Amino acid sequence: MYQEGHTYSLEAIALRANSIREHIVTMLEEAGSGHSAGPLGMADAYAALYFRILSHKPTHPTWEDRDRLVLSCGHTVPVRYAAMAEAGYFSRNELLTLRKLGTRLHGHPHNRALPGLETSSGPLGQGLSQACGMAIAATMDGKSHTTYCITSDGEHQEGQIWEAVLFAGAKKLGNLVNLIDRNYIQIDGPTEQVMPLEPLAEKYRAFGWHVVEIDGHNLQAIIDACNDAKAVVDRPSCIILHTIPGKGVSYMEYDFRWHGKPPTHEEADTALKQLRSMGERIMTEYD
Amino acid sequence: MTKAALHLAPVGAELKGIRDGFGQGLLEVAALDPRVVVLSADLTESIRLEGFAKTYPDRFIELGVAEQNMAGVAAGLALSGKVPFIASYAVFNPGRNWDQLRVSICYSQANVKVIGAHAGISVGPDGATHQALEDIAITRVLPDLLVVAPTDYEEARKVVHAIVAHEGPVYVRFGREKTHQVTTEKTPFALGKAQVLRAGKAVTVIACGAQVYDALQAAEKLKKNHSIEVVSVSTIKPLDAETLLKSVRKTGRVVVVEEHQVTGGLGGAVCELLSQKLPVPVRLVGVPDTFGESGAASELLEKFHLTPQGIMAAVEEVACL
Structure with a gap:
């Protein structure tokens, strides 16, 4: 359970990230379908968000002054479910209902099923526009919370993303932060082969955004980049998180074939052994 | 209901634009409800949004020619407690942004009012690209979305009040041409009633x-x-x-x-x-x-x-x- 007002150490956050990865592997194996690589790659960012960056109350998910976290690339939602369970939005046992009939944890996120999700997503490219709307509403209402959006790199091939990037830049939405999961893979292969996105940072800068590029597995860098983004109030901010798809599971890392499939029972066993050993290393590293 | 109770307009009454009734209704609800915001995709005057834009500039958002983004921004506003109207020609809204209408608005149950103007064949000289003849079909299949086509100026005005009172997404379509009046200010109107x-x-x-x-x-x-x-x-x-x-x-x-x-x-x-x-x-x-x-x-x-x-x-x- 996330305790408001408590400052979580980097070690504590790293351990949460590792637990989130274990949950992802277990959930996907149990579900028998779903996406592995993206969620594992974003576990560090979600741990940092839910245990340091976001202002939120797991026991009061509709709290009016909460920071908004919009997930645009809905297929990566297992990492969000796992982070929410770690933070105490619901029990960890419920994670095993992922994608099953009657679950609140649909294959793609549905805000009306699970409190704490800001919207529903799945078809790519729709989240950033909604985050813009939430950021504008906050300004209209004199609220000081921040709206964060998580987008994937591949979904930047959707036209609507660029409509929203143009709009947010023009309207100078200083309370909006777009976190891009830059893992360089999509279903058909490497992004730069399927449809190149580079120079991505320059594109955002040209549209009037504050842009930083960081290692998406460096917790301090993620926290610092979000703090810097909050300090930039005259422009929207874009944080490009360079991540390793499948991070933490050796045979999944960097392999685009793990974008859209779950591990088998044996594969999950191997993955969980690796992650548990990583957990021990984290405790030694921060000791 | 008896004919007298309907208070219908006399035959041959002045022609009026349904879109003008919409614009008038919008001004009326805006004065009553501060949650109402209006989003335009470069068609402010044509859809009779200019009165709102001038009177309530802080609640008016111009998005340029970007109907998909408009639908998404409106969903975000609605999920934050606003009552957004998104307005464009029906061929674009819901024609261009149907996926956003389906997921960002209807599935997320965002309280957005979608206005499809210049609907129907009577948009005339602009030709087939601009004649929305499919909009009722593509909206009617979406769960939780109400679909409304007001009869005339007065009814359009009343529809705006009714859809703001209704919590949930609504699609409203009307044409460009001035039309004959069927109803009057006194004619009863209720959403969902024929x-x-x-x-x-x-x-x-x-x-x-x-x-x-x-x-x-x-x-x-x-x-x-x-x-x-x-x-x-x-x-x-x-x-x-x-x-x-x-x-x-x-x-x-x-x-x-x-x-x-x-x-x-x-x-x-x-x-x-x-x-x-x-x-x-x-x-x-x-x-x-x-x-x-x-x-x-x-x-x-x-x-x-x-x-x-x-x-x-x-x-x-x-x-x-």
Whole structure:
């Protein structure tokens, strides 16, 4: 359970990230379908968000002054479910209902099923526009919370993303932060082969955004980049998180074939052994 | 309801734009409800948003020609407690942003009011690309979305009040041309209710939008030969099954008229109801599964039989069965 007002150490956050990865592997194996690589790659960012960056109350998910976290690339939602369970939005046992009939944890996120999700997503490219709307509403209402959006790199091939990037830049939405999961893979292969996105940072800068590029597995860098983004109030901010798809599971890392499939029972066993050993290393590293 | 209680407009009353009634209604609700915000995609004057934009500049958002983003931004505003109106031509909104309407708005249950202007064949000279003849079909299939086609200026004004009072997404469509007045300020209106505007016994003519006036004209012209009941269906979804079935139980014959493709629109909705509950002969007056073309509004309406004469021909046909 996330305790408001408590400052979580980097070690504590790293351990949460590792637990989130274990949950992802277990959930996907149990579900028998779903996406592995993206969620594992974003576990560090979600741990940092839910245990340091976001202002939120797991026991009061509709709290009016909460920071908004919009997930645009809905297929990566297992990492969000796992982070929410770690933070105490619901029990960890419920994670095993992922994608099953009657679950609140649909294959793609549905805000009306699970409190704490800001919207529903799945078809790519729709989240950033909604985050813009939430950021504008906050300004209209004199609220000081921040709206964060998580987008994937591949979904930047959707036209609507660029409509929203143009709009947010023009309207100078200083309370909006777009976190891009830059893992360089999509279903058909490497992004730069399927449809190149580079120079991505320059594109955002040209549209009037504050842009930083960081290692998406460096917790301090993620926290610092979000703090810097909050300090930039005259422009929207874009944080490009360079991540390793499948991070933490050796045979999944960097392999685009793990974008859209779950591990088998044996594969999950191997993955969980690796992650548990990583957990021990984290405790030694921060000791 | 008796004819007197309906307070219908006299025949030959001044022509007025349905879009002007929408613009007037918008100003009225804006004064009453600070949650109302308006989003425009470069068509502010054309859709009669300029009054709102001038009076409430802090609640007006110009997005440029970007209907998909407009739908998404509106969903975000709605999920933050606002009541956003998104307005463009119906061919773009919901034509261009249907996926956003489906997921960001309907599935997320975002309280967005979607305004499709310049709907129907009567947009005329601009040609087929700008003649929305499919919008009722593509909105009617979306769960949780209400679909409304106001009859005239006054009803459009009342519709704006009603949809703000309704918590949930709504699609409202209307044409560009000025139309005859059927209702007045005193005519009752309720979202989700069809209205029998003229009682009859032999054929039920069901219409929405500007075609309601034509249906009344057709009924008047045919009154010596056929007793026609005219039902105005402004709320296409949810369909007022009770009122329609009551009428059709009496008449046993139906004509549906709308400025839309004959497939998937009001005619489709009525046939879905009747085929399951009360199978009777039906004739559909509308655009017969084809694209429109350039021409004057009156020429196009005539070409596709969307006139009192066209309705009379359909009534004669169904009455002989």
